[in-house]
Amino acid sequence: MAKKSRTKARESTSAASAEQADGAVGPRQPCPCGSGKRYKACHGAAGGEVYVARPFEGLPGxxxxxxxxxxxxxxxxxxxxxxxxxxxxxxxxxxxxxxxxxxxxxxxxxxxxxxxxxxxxxxxxxxxxxxxxxxxxxxxxxxxxxxxxxxxxxxxxxxxxxxxxxxxxxxxxxxxxxxxxxxxxxxxxxxxAATPTSRLASVEAAYWTNVGTKEHLRWVMPEPEDALLDALARLHVRGDDVIVPEARLVGMFRAHGLLCPVWDLPVGTGAEVLEEPAAAFKKALDKALAELAQDGAELTSEERAARSGLMNRQVTIR
Structure with a gap:
């Protein structure tokens, strides 16, 4: 009995891993719509509403x-x-x-x-x-x-x-x-209740905000998740993910099919001083993405460890 149970458990784990690799949502995972229910009891239920992972794809902005x-x-x-x-x-x-x-x-x-x-x-x-x-x-x-x-x-x-x-x-x-x-x-x-917020002009979809005790830069990025994580890991190992001195990439949100990296900023930073550093970071990110897109390009062991750390600091909003 124990052997059969272990075999069944291994099969279930393999199936779940395959689902996650394909970007699917497992039936017992939280529904990505944010309802708090398991997927099988929400948008994964028979006759339920179809869940669209990237609903705004193709729209301007x-x-x-x-x-x-x-x-x-x-x-x-x-x-x-x-x-x-x-x-x-x-x-x-x-x-x-x-x-x-x-x-x-x-x-x-x-x-x-x-x-x-x-x-x-x-x-x-x-x-x-x-x-x-x-x-x-x-x-x-x-x-x-x-x-x-x-x-x-x-x-x-x-x-x-x-x-x-x-x-x-x-x-x-x-x-x-x-x-x-x-x-x-x-x-x-x-x-x-509205926290001070500004949109950066030098790059797309990057927003500075002041929540009182902290300041953040939150930047929604259009690149595919796996490629973006690889590139961010490479920049982290190089020390090129520091937007301004003492800033720190603390994690990222996942929302509507895209990732939103989040930096903690020193209090008093403000939005204006982020313009040039953000533009420079975007160039470095594009370069890392291009490097990793080359045939045979792989992450180093240190970059893989950095990537795992980034994945562990993801929060899915929708």
Whole structure:
């Protein structure tokens, strides 16, 4: 009996390893949607919603979209929508009450990225809400049930780039409304929870933030995970992953199919001094990626150890 059990356990382990190597999610692993349930009881259940690992792939500013959805408190970006080129559509990190969308009295449509629902494919969910908001009377537009197969944001957005504006707070919520005491109080509360954040201009999708006791640089990167980990490991061994003196690459988030390395920065660093070092790091990273893409290129034992350390400091958000 014991021998058979050991054989079965080895077979199960091999199958699980094969699933992970293919990028699949094991049935007993946490569902990547962030629900807290096991995959087999959530998006892996029979008849469940299909989970899309990289939902924003192909959209302009994919890395910035992920940052705005998961990391940035207050930011907006205009969108041009096919068939509705005459409508003003504003993509927002967060709307009041975390509502999915708002049709404004001005005729504008505001689409929220940070919402409560998770139906497996954020691109499809956003498209369903957006289409409903474009057809709705002024007010809040929500999504209470899975929208089912249908249009995705990739089918609607015609922009070639994403023009992100990071705000100090949520004053944009009331930019087209008359001032009132209730609005002022709600706005003050929301602004108090927004950590200072800036987007670097020298590279794509890199955001400095000050959380009070620490400062961070969080940088969503588009490269495939395995290649990026190899390159970051090589730079770490060379000592080239230090953005500024005393900064430290402490780990990374995994969100919507991409990795987001995170650096701790000395308090008082600020965003401006990161511009040139970040651009230089990007050049070093691209060089390491090119080196490792060559036929026969392999990591050294020291680089493999560094890579394992990086993998152990990953946190999956979505």
């Amino acid at each position: 994919e890395c910035d979209l992920i940052a705005l959805r998961e990391l940035v408190p207050a930011a907006t970006a205009p969108l041009t929508i096919k068939g509705h080129e005459d409508r003003t559509v504003r993509l927002c990190t967060l709307l009041p009450g975390a509502v999915p969308a708002m049709s404004r009295d001005s005729g504008e449509v505001w689409l929220g990225l940070q919402v409560q629902h998770q139906f497996g494919d954020p691109s499809r969910d956003l498209a369903a809400v957006l289409e409903a908001a474009l057809a709705a009377e002024p007010g809040v537009v929500g999504l209470t049930t899975p929208p089912g197969p249908g249009t995705r944001m990739q089918d609607l957005v015609t922009d070639e780039t994403l023009d992100v504006t990071v705000h100090d707070g949520f004053d944009f919520w009331v930019s087209d409304l008359e001032e009132s005491a209730d609005l002022a109080e709600a706005l003050e509360q929301a602004n108090g």
